[in-house]
Amino acid sequence: MQSFHLKGMFLLSLLIISILHRTNSEQLTANNHVFLFDPPSLTVAVDHNTTATIQLVSEQDEPVNVSFVYGLDRSPSTDYIQPLKPVHFPRHLAPMQIVLQISGRRPGHLIVGCNATPSLNNNLTERDFLRINIARSTKLNRLINIVGWLYFAAWSCSFYPQIVLNIRRQSVVGLHFDFLAFNLLGFFCYSIYNIALYSWRDVQDSYRKSHPHGVIPVLVNDVVFGLHGFIATLITIFQCLFYDRSTQRVSYITSILLVLSVLFLTITTIVTAVGRMDLLLLIYFYSYVKLIASCIKYIPQAVMNRRRRSTEGWSIGNVWLDFLGGILSLIQMVLLAINYNDWSSIFGSITKLGLGIISMGFDLIFLVQHYILYKNTKKQEHGYQVLDNNEQPTSSIPT
Incomplete structure (x- = not known):
């Protein structure tokens, strides 16, 4: 089942890339703009x-x-x-x-x-009008850029504490495989979405027709972050193949959801390939799957920690960096609203705002689990033993 997930996404990526390459290579008629x-x-x-x-x-x-x-x-x-x-x-x-x-x-x-x-x-093109952003302060604008790069760095580095922890323990026990599976699917879809909007002209032209005065919502750091997250997740999955994983595996429910997602994307990609669906709508479908995966990916890990009454094997460094990136992202949104007197921009992107809040909410759950609820958990050779503050550990040596 897990092999199907990887093969399915690999074949799907080849299919979508071939479609985008074909549409991008088609020559458009010259614009008659003046x-x-x-x-x-x-x-x-x-x-x-x-x-x-x-x-x-x-x-x-x-x-x-x-x-x-x-x-x-x-x-x-x-x-x-x-x-x-x-x-x-x-x-x-x-x-x-x-x-x-x-x-x-x-x-x-x-x-x-x-x-x-x-x-x-004259036909409408992306350069038939001028977009002007009037900032309250150039210094505040520089601060906004600095905060943006800081949260980009925090989120980019958040993958590595888990990888390092796995190497140090030579084990992935305690890291839920459902989290990795949803993460892989999410970053795969996120990368396709970013690459398409950033690189392929047909997708960009279709976007501009739907949003004639809008700005392409993807920058080069979005493309780099998506690809980096996908590769980092792949590295973690390969660690699961070689390190001790006990009896852990991807759950049946998650496997079914992943198979349905891959089939849905494959069918819609084929429908687009034969000219029965708009290419931009297909790219939006990839983004919707990413949003759904991001909303539910933390649930299996939080439940697993609760069931084991331990966060052993789940990197708290990953949680701190993810939480820091979320805080900085919200700070940047507020600073942008202040600098451009545009408070509607915060609530206008309710998806981005909602995902950030959900992500930070789960981060807080993990921090409470690690530092409060299960801080006295002691690792044993097979399983875990929970110690209350006033309880003494029992000896495993026969008397």
Whole structure:
């Protein structure tokens, strides 16, 4: 059964990669857009200035005048930045760039579009509008970046205390295999989701059609973290093949859930391959499976600790680093809300917020189990003996 899980995910990864490679290699028709903003997204602080350029891409038979509009309602004015002055492109001069001076007025997020006279037929692309983030403070922005890298480091390092503990004990007894199985499935799906949104143009184009003013929600550190988590989990699983594991194995319930998940992803991937389903929807399915796996993966380990009345074999260093990463992640979300006056961003991503709270909740359970409930558990040769504070250990030597 465990072999099926690994083989299934391996074959599934080959299938999805072949689909994405095929769609990415297909040449798209040229966009008929007329204007390009460069950069397409930027950040400026309140009472600070920065620049961007607007470029006329194609030659026109007559001069083109451009006025700017703001927000999703395309208002002619805004109080987030100093309103941009209209620009003029002479006849037959393309490509031509004009520099725009951008001054921040109050914190927030703003979409800048354009109206052209005469009217020009242009297709929407990711660079037909300018995204501006107006920060309250550049210093706070740097602090946000530092906190982001700190929680990335904490979460990335959280895999290694368990690996080191397994090596030191030459045993994986006490580490629930269901946790590893859900972790492997979760990071596999997370990696597919990140790689697709970060690297493949067809997926990105589909995302932009669904979210025309949105930003691709995947950065390079997301891709690295997902792949790193998958590889680290594989290393831990290989340790389970060679170190003492007693009678531990993946439970039947978890095996059934994993098989159903792999079959679901395989079927939807095949349906997408034959052109019966949108590629972006398939990528979302991978993310949904990741979310479900993340929600339930800690339950078997917590129950196992309770049943054994011990945390022996379960690395508390892993728990501390995971908890620290969760705290830093929430701190960054709050700092972002303060810096951009955007408190809706915290509750707008309820999935991310909910998963963070669930993860930290289980971390607290593990800390209570380790330091309070089962701190007096003594390891024996076969099993575990629980000692109360006032209880003396019994001798195993016959008198």
